[in-house]
Amino acid sequence: MAGLESDVIEIIAKQVNREPATVKREDRLADLDIQSLDVAEIIFAIEEKFDIEVPYNANETNAAGINFDTVGDVVDGISKLAARKASKKS
Amino acid sequence: MNRVVITGLGIVSPLGHSAIDLGAALKAGRSAIGPITGIQNPDLGAKVGAQVKDFDPLAHFPENKLSLLDRCSQFAAVAARGAIKQSGLDFRNGLGLRTACIIGTGVGGLTTIDETFLAVYGKGAKRVHPFTIPKMMINAPGAHITMEHGIQGPSFTVASACASANHAMGVAFHMLRSGTVSAAVTGGAECVFTYGTLKGWEALRVMAPDTCRPFSRDRKGMVLGEGAAMFVLEERSAALARGAEVLAELIGFGMTSDASDIVLPSAEGAARAIAGCLEDARLRPEAVQYVNAHGTGTAANDATETKALHSVFGSHARKLMVSSTKSMHGHALGGAGSIELAATIVALREGFIPPTANYTGPDPLCDLDYVPNEARDAAAEVAISNSFAFGGHNAVIAVRR
Numbered sequence: 001m002a003g004l005e006s007d008v009i010e011i012i013a014k015q016v017n018r019e020p021a022t023v024k025r026e027d028r029l030a031d032l033d034i035q036s037l038d039v040a041e042i043i044f045a046i047e048e049k050f051d052i053e054v055p056y057n058a059n060e061t062n063a064a065g066i067n068f069d070t071v072g073d074v075v076d077g078i079s080k081l082a083a084r085k086a087s088k089k090s
Numbered sequence: 091m092n093r094v095v096i097t098g099l100g101i102v103s104p105l106g107h108s109a110i111d112l113g114a115a116l117k118a119g120r121s122a123i124g125p126i127t128g129i130q131n132p133d134l135g136a137k138v139g140a141q142v143k144d145f146d147p148l149a150h151f152p153e154n155k156l157s158l159l160d161r162c163s164q165f166a167a168v169a170a171r172g173a174i175k176q177s178g179l180d181f182r183n184g185l186g187l188r189t190a191c192i193i194g195t196g197v198g199g200l201t202t203i204d205e206t207f208l209a210v211y212g213k214g215a216k217r218v219h220p221f222t223i224p225k226m227m228i229n230a231p232g233a234h235i236t237m238e239h240g241i242q243g244p245s246f247t248v249a250s251a252c253a254s255a256n257h258a259m260g261v262a263f264h265m266l267r268s269g270t271v272s273a274a275v276t277g278g279a280e281c282v283f284t285y286g287t288l289k290g291w292e293a294l295r296v297m298a299p300d301t302c303r304p305f306s307r308d309r310k311g312m313v314l315g316e317g318a319a320m321f322v323l324e325e326r327s328a329a330l331a332r333g334a335e336v337l338a339e340l341i342g343f344g345m346t347s348d349a350s351d352i353v354l355p356s357a358e359g360a361a362r363a364i365a366g367c368l369e370d371a372r373l374r375p376e377a378v379q380y381v382n383a384h385g386t387g388t389a390a391n392d393a394t395e396t397k398a399l400h401s402v403f404g405s406h407a408r409k410l411m412v413s414s415t416k417s418m419h420g421h422a423l424g425g426a427g428s429i430e431l432a433a434t435i436v437a438l439r440e441g442f443i444p445p446t447a448n449y450t451g452p453d454p455l456c457d458l459d460y461v462p463n464e465a466r467d468a469a470a471e472v473a474i475s476n477s478f479a480f481g482g483h484n485a486v487i488a489v490r491r
Contacts, residue, residue, distance in 0.1 A: 036390070037353050040295045058295045059311040059389040 004050075004082060005075045011045045012071055025072035032071075039068060052081050094266045096489075097334040098179070098322030100172025100277075101432050102165040104140035104315055104419045108172070113436040116444040117465045121418045123301050123313050123448075131285050136297035140315035140420025141283055158221050159234065160199035165318035165425075166231035166279035167238060174239055177322035178334060179273060182240040190271040191236045191245040192262045193320075194254030194278035196424030197287075198228030198247075204284035231279050231318075243271050252384070253345075254278055255427030256477040256485035259321065260343035263487070266323050273325075278428035279318035288314070294353070296388050302421070304385035304414035304446050305392045305460045307453040312386040315420020319428035338435045339490045341472075342371020348482030355391050355478050360384075360398035363484035367474055368402070371488040375403045378410065378488075380443055380473035382434045383460075385414020386421055393455035395476065400458075411468065413461040417447035427477040431487060434473045438491040443468045 006020070013020040016032050023032070029039070036058045043054045054066070054077075066077030101107060104122035105115035115122070122140040142165065147156055150168050159167070174181075181189050197203075202225045209215035224230060229247040236245045244265070248258040255278025262276035282288075291297055291314060298311035329336060344366025348359035368375060384395055392414075400407045415433045422429050437444050442465045449462035474488045 035351070035354065037294075037351075040293065043295070044293060056295050057297070057299070057311060059298070059309060059387075 004079055007049060008046065008075045008078055009071060011042055011049065012074065015042050023071060025070065025075065027071045029068055029070065046078055050078065050082050052085050054081060091267050092269055093326035094263050094323055094340045095326045095329050095336045096321050096338045096340065096435065097324050097329050097336060098173035098175070098177030099319070099337055099432055099435060100169040100176065101317070101319040101429065102142055102145060102169050103317035103319065103429050104142055107145070109432065109436050112432060113440050115418060116415060116433055116437060117440070117442055119418070119445045119447050119463055119465055121301065121447045123420055126283065129283065129285050129288065134288055135292035136288060136299070138298070138301060138313055139283060140313060142317050157219060158225055160202045160225050160230060160281070162195060162199055162201070162279050162281040163231045163234050165281060166193060166320065167234050169277060169279070169318040169320040170235040170239070170275055173320040173322045174275065179322060185273060186240040186242045188272040189241045189243045190262055190265055190274040191232050191241045192248065192258045192274060192276045193232035193235070194248045194256070194258030194424050194427065195228060195231060196249060196251050196254050196280055197282070199226035199230055200282055200284050200287055202226035204286045207286070235275055239275070241275060249424065250483040250485070251479035251481055252421070252423050252426055253477040253479035253483045253485040254424035256475065256487050257345065257483070259427065259431065260345060260485055260487055262323055263340045263343050266325060272328065274323040275320060276323060277318060277320035278425035280423045280425035281316045282314055282423060283316060298387060301448050302387040302417050303448040303450060304383065304387045304417050305396070305453065305456040306449045307451045309387045309389065309392060311388050313420045315416070315422040316425070317419070317422050317429055318425050319432040321431070338438060340487065341490050342367045342373060342488035343486070344370055345485045348484070350482055353480050355394040356482065357394045357397040357401065359482055359484050360395060360476070360478050361401045363486045364398060364402045364474065364476065367486035367488050373472065373488060376406050377472050378474055379468070379470035380434070381410050381412040382430045382473060382475040383412050383414045384476040384478045385416055385446065387414070387416065391478065395478065396456045396458055407458060410458060411443045411461050411466065411470070412458045413444050413446045415444050427475065427485065427487070430475050431489065434475050434489060438470055438473060438489070441469050442466060443470060
């Protein structure tokens with residue numbers, strides 16, 4: 001999962017034009033100046049990277065069962081989705 | 091300044107192809123939103139839309155003309171025919187030289203673009219139809235209207251995403267008011283139900299999975315629509331002198347830019363457009379009774395629009411009747427403003443206010459009278475119709491019965 005975490009952080013960092021090393025799990029997306037369109041772009045990048053579907057609708061909070069509050073929330077949510085996909089395959 | 095009246099209204103919409111059908115649907119609060127049909131690929135995130143049904147191109151055009159007419163142009167041409175027929179105007183006796191044709195559309199010939207690109211990229215086609223370019227170009231709908239009716243004055247197409255139709259109609263209104271032209275055919279058209287376009291909307295993560303519930307607490311986003319509405323505008327005394335039936339008077343138009351975010355709306359930009367429209371119409375806020383809202387059903391738009399209405403109308407905001415007819419005909423994007431002006435005019439003339447359908451309950455951020463679910467009998471005289479677009483383009487038009 002360490003690989004997934006660094007991949008997700010790298011995607012988020014790229015979105016806000018920062019060095020991945022400066023983005024921490026506890027950072028709130030709002031504090032990183034991530035707006036709704038950024039979230040859509042981040043999810044797109046994550047879906048492409050991990051070949052998963054993230055059911056996110058900007059009009060609903062928590063629609064995907066994933067919290068988009070902190071970087072760690074996103075990492076954990078994507079981990080679950082990736083694990084679900086892996087278990088389906090096996 | 092000339093007074094400007096509407097003497098013709100034509101429409102092709104998910105709620106029917108005439109003002110009578112549109113009025114009946116709005117009065118009944120009937121929504122045309124349903125499962126999207128006609129798209130072969132089932133891999134769609136947004137599965138509902140408000141599509142134009144019962145539209146047979148061959149009932150309107152000879153088969154050998156259809157190779158030039160994208161579905162968007164077909165809608166526009168049929169709506170314009172209806173408007174011009176109702177007005178009784180003939181543009182071939184000299185009037186055409188002093189008549190404008192100003193049409194709003196967001197993208198134009200999307201069906202043609204989608205089909206052509208699928209053919210060359212997806213299926214390896216070696217050649218495409220020779221009319222591909224003139225068929226898909228964004229100005230084609232307006233061009234066909236000028237050619238069919240002999241309109242030889244200013245003609246151009248306005249693209250400002252979801253505000254396109256309001257911008258087109260507002261500019262036509264101002265040209266008539268200033269005396270630049272003697273008549274205008276104006277409105278909007280859009281036709282977005284192609285697989286590529288739907289995937290694009292899906293990727294924005296703003297589409298509702300079930301239906302469009304503007305201003306409602308559990309709204310989940312927008313639902314796409316399609317169609318066209320066209321109007322004939324004339325200088326009032328000329329229309330009255332020839333005994334034309336006046337459907338409504340256009341009285342004001344305001345437009346602003348947010349200059350902030352490409353997709354997120356701004357209450358400040360919207361409020362300036364509404365206030366600018368009232369000023370242009372020389373209207374006191376208290377004179378407005380009905381607002382046909384932009385009301386897309388997204389979390390962001392509906393709360394922002396409500397805030398803008400509060401800021402312009404003050405204590406009168408609570409007395410306004412505000413509804414989003416997108417809950418019934420979907421969001422026709424560049425054509426939306428025209429269908430919504432048609433809905434507004436029909437409602438004012440028939441003495442009712444169209445409801446906001448699919449409404450389930452109030453959101454604390456949306457605390458106005460949205461005329462939930464049932465049309466209301468009311469003899470409103472003055473209404474405004476809002477359009478706020480991606481890109482931060484705001485355009486508001488005011489109309490009097």
